[in-house]
Amino acid sequence: MKITDLQVIAFRVPRIPYSNGKWLDPTTVIQTLTKISTDEGAEGYYLGGAGHGDQDGLSPADRAALEGGLKWRVVGQDPFDREKFWHWMWVANVQENLLSVLDMALWDLQGRTFGVPVHKLLGGCRERVKAYGSTYPNMGTPEDYAEHAAACLAQGYKHYKIHPYYFWDPVTKQPDPGRPSHIEQDIEVCRAVRARVGERMVLSFDPWGTYRTYEEAVKVGRELERLNFYWYEHPMSEYRVAAYEKLCQELSIPILSPEIAAGSIYTRADWIRRGASDMSRIDVLRGGITGVKKMVSICEAYGVKCEIHMSGFANLQMLGATSEDVCEYYERGLLAPGVDYETPPPYLKAIGDPMDSEGYVQVPQGPGMGYQLNWDYINENKVK
Template sequence: MEIRDIETIEFTYQSTKRADEKGHAHPGEPREAIGTITRVVVDGGPDGYCPGGTRAANDLAARYLEGADPLERERRWQQLYRSQRLHRASLVAGTVSRIDCALWDVAGKYYDEPVYRLLGGHRDRIPAYASTMVGDDDPDGLGTPEAYADFAAELVDRGHGAVKLHTWMPPFDADPDRVVAACRAVRERVGPDVDLMLDSHHYYARTDAARIGRALADLEFRWFEEPMDEHSLSAYEWLTDEVGVPIVGPETAEGGPYTRAEWLKRDIADVSRVGVHDVGGLTPALKTVHLCESFTVACEVHGANAPNLHLLGAMTQPGEYYERGLLHPEYDYEAATPWLAEPIDPLNDDGTVSVPQEPGLGYDFDWEFVDANRLEARN
């Protein structure tokens, strides 16, 4: 059993999402977009798959991993992680993550188990919070505090027991007073029994972050996420001591589990943060979870995807929530992944999302759609 190739499957689809000049997602007119699936090809099978990845990273990784045992996931991840310093343009955390997750998909299929059971297995349903898109200037979207309140009430009516707000960020107005007004409007609308969180502009000065944080403490928000540049550890150390609302981080800081170990050692944030695709895969994400457990620090998981669901399914302490989104009043979240025959995270009646029970990661790819729209088929 050995790796024969790492293939990048490229296809087109109609996306109704656009990015603003800073890269934040908003609803938009339908446009043609390119999607990818990373496939680890194994002699004799089973092959492993994970949505995402790039041809440059996968072709390079194939040179390192061809002929290797796909079940030696730790060894394979270490090979790719240590090669990143030589290939900073292609072997970034997000691309290495897709290969690592595809290797976990191979293992789950080989052992005939869902991945969360290979990770240790603990629970098969995860409470989900609704995570909004970033604020905009659309009066029918998320353009006012009242619009946030209306949408939060709608999300609760749909069955979500918690809501996280992504408020305004440049190029839209990131005024702290406007952000606090939206948080207050949402709390007044949904009442005291719904958990609320805030993920706002990531580059506030510490004084503005503290102003928002004090207001969130008064509004009994669950946490305040990534309000400042995460490279400034001293700023987070100061903010955590300054405000009563729990501070969450790091989310996007480079360095995977190694960076999070430094935050834990210095007691910089109240709650740690990990996303499988942020740190380079399920292999380093599990290292991060065990680090947090050793320090008795809660670890919340960033992003909506199957690998994160499997990670949460194996965690014995918080991660309390799965992040379901990004959501917007004018965006059809369930229809956004036409390359899947079934969405990976439908909401259950009790406000949870089920961890996939099929062997591997559990993605149900619509291969008829993918094959009909493959780039090679159109050339």
């Protein structure tokens, strides 16, 4: 079998953006579906590739890069040679999200060809995964967070992860780009949520790298320890690896990082060796399924957890091929009061990650990624 084409199908999707605790004006965004075709009629797809999960379409520049140089590198190649592509693309310094999108469309293609979901191709391990509810940042007052955590508990979530206040002032309720973090108010949120849900929920915390000093990171970390939080994610800029080493020695709560650092498995393996985090973190846009699969093996060998970042079909397929002892949770969200996470977007007939009343998400069982695409919608809303 040979690859004959690589196309990016771009289409319009209406969206009402939620930001800083309120709804913005309705708008239209561009979602993308990357498609690989072969001479034997087999096809592979990947949804999105730019931002969170698989909800955000590729930019015009990314689309041009895939349909330009990258297409001409892969046309004529065997679509099952993912490992060859992976090494090739890293050495060729191809942008991480683009080599990831290519890798995942090829996994989808092989799954569709054999009629099995990707987690079975990888080696199936489980059919459902524990989820945590992951909040939007800047959701309102500490009481608003507590109320939302209680609602998530009632819905079945057993684990709730707080994204606190950043680039937003919780007192004036205005954007505050010059002051990325507000640690006193962040601590108030954590206290309010723990007070509301007690020990009925596992709690985690992610200020998304906005603590500018080591001292701020330690101060919040000590409070998280007092409140029995499970992990402390990405507190400082991930360029400061030595500060992370010191933080891991100082605190007993597990530090979960790096999440957004570039370099896929190479950066993360080095963090483990240096003791810069207690739990590792990666997602499928940082090396594709092939990269995450390698990272899970590295973590398993070192006895370090590999917590998968973000929602999405491909992350969930990857989780289906891992043990809970290595990759414990699926990140469900982002969530906020009034945000409808359960209705599929118009280009899908069903969401990929429905959650049961016990807080588990089922791994999609359809072939490949398990997408149930609404082709009528996609074809009617295509853009050039």
